[in-house]
Amino acid sequence: MRSLRLLVVGTLLHAKHLSRSPFEVTIALVVPVVQATLAVYLFRAGGEQHRLLEAAVGAGVMGVWSSVLFGSGGAIQDQRWQGTLEMIMLAPRRPVLIILPITIATGVVGTYALLTTLLWGRLLYGIRLEFAHPVAFVVAAVVCVVALGMFGLLLAATFVLMRNANALANTLEYPVWLVSGMLVPITVLPAWTAPIAAVLPTTWGARALREATSGGPVWPSVAVCLGISVLCLALGAVALTHVERRARAAATLALA
Amino acid sequence: MTFPSLLASAVAPPLFSPPTPHRRRPHRRERLGMKTLRLMTVGGTIAYRALFNWTTPGMFIGTLLVGPLFQLLFFAYLGRQLQVADDRFYIVGNAVLTASLACVFGGTMAVANERRYGTLGHVLLSPRSRTAIFWGRVIPYAGNGLLIAVVTLTAGALLLGLRIPVSALPGLLLAMAAGSLACGFFGLTLGALGLRFRDVWVVSNVAVALLLLLTGVNVPAAGLPGWMVTVGNALPITHAAEAARRLAAGDGLAAAAPALGQELLVGAGYAAAAVILLKIFEVESRRRASLDAL
Amino acid sequence: MGSEYAIEAEDLRRTYRARTGWLRPRRTEVEAVRGVSFTVGRGELFGLLGPNGAGKTTTIKLLNTLLIPTSGMARVCGHDVEKETREVRRRIGYVFGGDRGLYDRLSALDNLRYFAELYGVAPRDQKRRIAELLDLVGLAGREGERVEGYSRGMRQRLHIARGLLHAPDVLFLDEPSIGVDPVAARELRRTVADLASTGTTVLLTTHYMAEADELCDRIAVIADGQIQALGTPAELRRRADGRRVVEVEAYGVPESAVDAVRDLPGVRETAVEARGALQLLTVHSDAHVDVQSDVLRELAGIRLGRVDSREPTLEDAYVAIVSAS
8 A cells, every 4th residue: 555655646746757858748739740741641541540549549558668668678777866765765665656657657757648639630730539448548548658667667777777777768769650550550570570579569559559549459458568578677677676776886876 | 051050940849948957067077087988978878779880790790880871671561561662762871871870979979078078168269270170070981971871881782782884883982972072061060050059969959860861861842742842852861871872773873963963062061061060169269258168 | 753763874885787798798786885884873973974885875776765775774754664655755854965956947936846756745834834934944035946957055954954844753864065155165164063963863975084074973983884983973083092193295195105104114105196296195193103214214205295293184094994894
């Protein structure tokens, strides 16, 4: 119960802190809108006008991934630069309870992208927000954000172990968009990418949202997405414990 | 037509409101003392977006070679899936576009770093030709962009099985060089604009995203609304990509020449715009004695 | 409670390893703490005094679980800092000087709420506790403002409030008054003294002599990663017994003159400190030798200001201890 409270309060306050960064918010709002515009014209050029809502949702989910990738991947580094890392790691809590709210918050900030692309689609392109399963869409969106936050924890824990983690983060934006079929499922990809797609929570999250948008079973995808993410969370928690111990041994918690 | 005003109308308004809460950040971080750190934290902490430190091999390969290649693959497969255009359209166009990342950020850095390290005042007030100084700074970034475009085109073509006639290669190189140079000057203009807006990296990030859309590299111009095509025509890459596509199709240099010329014209326009902006800024800052506040 | 001591350190050592360069990585090792042992009783206000780079911060981080000792052992409230990390963390607060370590775009209240949650303050106590602490550090009424608008002193006080949220048994204060204006520093000292008087054990690091002298029950002088002297302020002052101090204000003392003073019979230590345009020359000598006239003779021809001969202070004792190390 206490842990759940910490997760909720922590997530809200970190989301608040991120939301007050003009840089973060501008990037979170503007870039996905550009992507969504691109998607709309691509879909139109490809004769898929009837799927424009999917394009708007897809572009929004791409924004969520970007937010989680850069936000969570750099979560520990960010705290270090702010000088808050030592302060939070000193709390008498399991490291996972300390870092998870931060990574979920990056997912929450990512939803700004989703909301903006939907609003923008409605206002500029007159895309009717008619979801096949509106309630399922909301549930799937929440699950997707939390799940990506959990996945983000694994990223946070592993990236901090790598010297060139930023370089890795920079390379992972497009391939995950592509392989997970966020904008549109890519059936023309080489077959060897299928297993990768199958183990990425992003694939299932995007699929659940697409099914909720234009019809489909939704719940199985939601369940798989959540299942994989919980597994990532467990792996991330183990990695994080290792990271914390290593950081104390190597004196890398602070800047010095 | 003034490019800056065009650009201003194309980006979201929040960028141009004075972000007062930001004011303190660089000052405090100054104390961290490390060069890279200062750059890294310039625009938030997201490495890609602020594109700090390309000097480590890992960073260079990851950010500037592998990342752009994935970008190319993403749009190529998207194009195949939606059957919007053929591989050549996507591979060649995106390869030319990949130079933009290094060039736009590089051009911006050419101005922004001066400010960040507190040397802008010295440069602006130096008796040497400021025009030459700033134009000169763009060249290495443009060269870097060209390298990236060449690598991306080669890798993309090999991976996706695109055949390009050998005779087209010199022309392609020329087209990519023109695009890179124009992009570098475009970045310099953004950097100069950035002197007015505290978070210059927001501007360059948004600009890089807009290039994806407006240069017609990913959506054929025929599929874009007229005003976007007009804006695109005033942006770098648009004409270079067009020239490159013609060359890759085996149309020969003569067919690509007009587009190539237009790209160079656009580049020259930004080179001039950047210098004019810097001049205006210099005069203003002298009048308001605000150079030290940079 | 377990142990009669709040803090026990036994032969603590800490080595930093660093790797520089990516082409030909070189490994460097720095021994920051080299065998530090001491104990702090419950409720004691213990000072760790030393020049910059002496190993004060490293020692504190070894004790508060942020660093694992390379060798040696430490316990806080009877719990091993390496193995019983969470037990230790429950009982300690950590405050460092400077203005980092807070969430700038959040209000003071939000910062405190977050850390209260992190440090496991019971939800029903949080509101009262936060209000109490805001009062204690004098931020009540301004808690709704974003921290980015706070002055250095205000940030420092917020840091202290944060460190006290969970009413720790042991409080680690690492250079709390660094960069704080004199008035704020005095208030800070009062707050620290109040805390100690209510039973909180405080371990304070500082390089301000007056602060240590005024606050601490006992002081350990640390230099070069080792404890050079340990005792009450009065005991330490006695380290300078048998000495006399001559202070000379001068303008443009050449190095050769300082060397000449240093070589005078009876002189123990000589230090030169630049104070704006003038230099303050401090000469320690044996108490029974009057070196003042000898010193002035060596400085002949140099423009001089005030000349003073006095009894040694704690600061002189400190200088004697540190320069002897």
